[in-house]
Amino acid sequence: MRGSPTSVMPNVRVQAGGGVSARAQDYARDKVLALSRCCPGPVPFARVRLTRSHDPSVPTPALVQVNLEVTGTEVRAQAAAPTFTEAVDLVQDRLRERLRRLARTSRNRHGAEPRGVPTPRGALPAEEPRVVRHKTYAPERVTPEEAAFDMELMDYDFFLFRDATTDQDSVVFRDATGQPRLVRMRPAGVSPTPFPLAGAAAPRLTVGEAVRRLETTGDRFVFFADTRTGRGHVVYRRYDGRYGLISPVR
Numbered sequence: 704m705r706g707s708p709t710s711v712m713p714n715v716r717v718q719a720g721g722g723v724s725a726r727a728q729d730y731a732r733d734k735v736l737a738l739s740r741c742c743p744g745p746v747p748f749a750r751v752r753l754t755r756s757h758d759p760s761v762p763t764p765a766l767v768q769v770n771l772e773v774t775g776t777e778v779r780a781q782a783a784a785p786t787f788t789e790a791v792d793l794v795q796d797r798l799r800e801r802l803r804r805l806a807r808t809s810r811n812r813h814g815a816e817p818r819g820v821p822t823p824r825g826a827l828p829a830e831e832p833r834v835v836r837h838k839t840y841a842p843e844r845v846t847p848e849e850a851a852f853d854m855e856l857m858d859y860d861f862f863l864f865r866d867a868t869t870d871q872d873s874v875v876f877r878d879a880t881g882q883p884r885l886v887r888m889r890p891a892g893v894s895p896t897p898f899p900l901a902g903a904a905a906p907r908l909t910v911g912e913a914v915r916r917l918e919t920t921g922d923r924f925v926f927f928a929d930t931r932t933g934r935g936h937v938v939y940r941r942y943d944g945r946y947g948l949i950s951p952v953r
Contacts, residue, residue, distance in 0.1 A: 713735075713747060717731060718752045719753045727787035728753060731753060738795055741799075743806035749771050749772070767787065776856070780858040781858055804856070833946060836941065844865045846867050851875050854877070861876035861877070869887065874886040874937065884899055885897075885900055886900070888904060905935060906928065908929070909931075913925045914938055924938065
C-alpha cells in the first residue's frame with residue numbers, strides 16, 4: 704500500500720513487561736515507524752505493548768499489541784507468537800491490511816472510541832481462572848455495520864456497543880468462518896439485521912454465573928444481562944487464559 708508520506712514521525716511509546724529485551728523493543732519500534740510511512744494520513748501517536756507470559760503452558764508467550772492514531776481514527780492489532788520477532792511481524796501484517804481497509808472507506812468518525820476487547824490466545828493456566836481485569840465503558844450509539852467496521856479496525860473478535868436501531872446493548876462478533884454475527888439483548892420483535900442473529904435473548908446472570916458458564920462451555924466470551932442493572936455485560940477469556948469483564952457506565 705502506498706500512502707501519503709508524513710513530514711513528522713509519530714511519537715512511538717513502547718511499554719514492555721518483565722523479560723522483554725531492549726532488542727525486541729527496538730525491533731517493534733522500528734517496524735511501527737516503517738509502517739507509519741505508508742499510512743493513508745498523519746500518525747501523530749503510536750503505542751506498542753510487549754508482554755511475555757511466564758506460564759509454561761502458554762505455547763505463544765510473546766504478546767505484541769500496537770495502537771495507531773491515523774487521521775483521528777484508532778487502528779489496532781495484536782498477535783501472540785513463540786518469539787517477539789514473530790509476533791511483531793504478524794502485527795505489522797495485520798496493521799497493513801487494516802490500513803488498506805481504512806484507506807478504502809469514506810467513513811471517518813472522529814473521536815470514536817471502540818469498546819471491544821482483543822481475542823485471548825493461549826492455554827488456560829494450571830491454577831483456577833479468575834477475573835483479573837474489569838473494564839467499564841460509555842457505549843457509543845452506532846449501527847451494527849459501524850460496529851463491525853470498528854471491530855475490524857481494532858482487531859477484535861467481538862465488539863460491545865449500543866445499537867442505534869434498537870437502543871439495546873448488543874455484541875457483534877466473528878464466527879468460526881470469520882463472518883460477522885450479531886447478538887442482541889432481546890432479539891424478538893425488532894427490525895431486520897444486517898448480519899445473522901446468533902442465539903436467543905442474552906441470559907440474565909450474575910458475574911459469577913457468567914464466569915461459570917464460560918468455564919463450562921469453553922466459548923470465547925459470554926454476553927449477558929446483569930441481574931442487578933439489566934445492562935449488557937461481557938466476560939471473556941484473556942490471552943493468558945484468565946478472565947476479563949466489560950460493563951457499561953450507568
